[in-house]
Amino acid sequence: MNSDATAILNALLNLTAENEVVEFKEAKNGYDFTKLGKYFSALSNEANLKRQRSAWLVFGVKDNRQVVGSQFRPARKDLDSLKLEILDMDYARLLARTQDLTLSEVVALDKVQKRHPLTDDDERRLKARGLIEGRKPNFYIAKSVAQQTDQKASYSKNKAFDNQYYLDLICKAIKEHGSLSRKDIDELLWNKLPDWMDLKQKKSKVGNLISELRKAGTISNQGTFKEPKWVLLKPV
Template sequence: MLDQEYAKQLATVDNLAINDIIAFDKVQKGKSITEDEAEALRKKSLIEGRKNSYIIAADVARHTEQQAEYMQMRGLDDMHYQSLIIEYLKTFERGRLADFDKVLANKLPQVLNDKQRKNKVRNLLQKMCRDGLVVSEGWSWSLPNS
């Protein structure tokens, strides 16, 4: 069922065909779209994200007054997440993966499932280790000795 109000807002975006509006409605509702629909919307720079995790693009969010929802779905950049981890370690000296999962739980993109969120946190910690920002000590992390 097409959300009529959302369709009206989408109609204010230039060069959208009815098929685009229907596909957008699916994306907005968190439903899957076909590869053809995704390709058509991507070519027009109207969606972002990966297969099965598409979100509307920033310009569309602006036209449909969904800027806050867009930011929640997109998430923040890795530097922001890293600064939260570093702040945690400055305060508590050590942290486990479960601690960082909790700290970042409501900050990571909403389109990620639990497994993807855990992988994101793990990947952040590994990158931070490679960059010398944190050190891994068994199952916990801490700041390097300065």
Template sequence: MQLLPPQPYSIREALNNCIAHQDYTKHGRINVIEMDDQLIFTNLGSFIPGSVEKVVKEDAPEEHYRNRFLASAMFNLKMVDTAGGGIKKIFNFQRERFFPMPDYDLSPGKVKVTISGKVLDMDYARLLAKNRDLTLEEIIILDKVQKKQVLTDFEEKHLRIKKLIEGRKPNYYIGIKVAQNTGQKATYSKNKAFDKSYYLDFVEKAIKDHSILERSDIDELLWNKLPDWMDDKQKKNKIGNLLTEMRVKNRIYNSGTFSKSKWSLKK
């Protein structure tokens, strides 16, 4: 995975924002933590605008500042951008490199900014490379998708209308048209589950071939055919639900125990 340092502008803007907006009454430190693939900036004091999305969308100056004279001096010396444009520029620099958007942790009384220097998800990077008409707001929402973060109902609806995502909350994946346009057909098919009837018929045929299948056999049979977005626990539960449905419909029965099941076809 390619690693690149954040843009010098992004480093300068993030650090100077910490200096300009630090709550100096707390007598704390401003921290810059350098890691192999990211930089982390922290300062004390709440994030006055309230939300990062508001700053990026409105691109307008704040009505008040914590350290007005310090901020004014830094603006005059061109150490930081006015009109809230600095944060938006950092987002756009990340966008141009196909890197994740900056993460803002707005914990009470503290602001933490993480700027990544690597591609997190190649599918996301390809999507940005092939869809240059995406707005920054849409990219921020898609960034939440690649980071497995919760979307609001509005955000989910917007991406679905534009056919950028499919799947159920919270396990979204890139939509079929985007996948076809960005060379991700295989990835799309791995994420999209087969129809349930496919799994049921597949299990029934396998039991018919071998007379009896243990649960471990059925797990092995279906495991790689389940969507890639599922973790091991979800796959276990999915297979268990399929077997339960087949048992309730009298297609199969368990001649073993709960912990050591042996499945056969109903005659």
């Protein structure tokens, strides 16, 4: 620990008790992430209200100010990353300015934009207020929030187009080129599928779209199972 950090710690330990901008936590080997988020938010808000430059959440110290040490994120870079992992303060302030939200809702929406899992309580509250859309675990911020936080493009990327859009796209591309392979169709649709989908989900979605067109008698595979060659059977 450098001399500046030692001086700050000694000053905090010499306080008569914890206060609105200083919290001590033993955190011997770890600490609950949800609680950390709440402490970060509360301490930051109090520091702003009191016009303080800093607030302190000190690990490895008991409530009685006894120093016991902590193995929670011993590497400095991992500890520093907590601020970004727990709460994006710029995003939180933007939400606070544009929405009538509670602190817990701000923290939960920050989780959504970072694609962190929500608790059942978070999910229930955000859904009840219409602040999120999508299905568990792939929630994304609702249109009303996106429009007020400059995230319109992100919202549109997350919200899937209806199936007919994708079906028409496949048919028009086949008509233009005469035939398409599965790889061609994947490349055609990949970047147009919602951002929340992972590789497996995108593969499954494209497969389902092809199957829907095949069952409707719109396209047919004139190739093989391993190397399909999809052609149109009906004009589009």
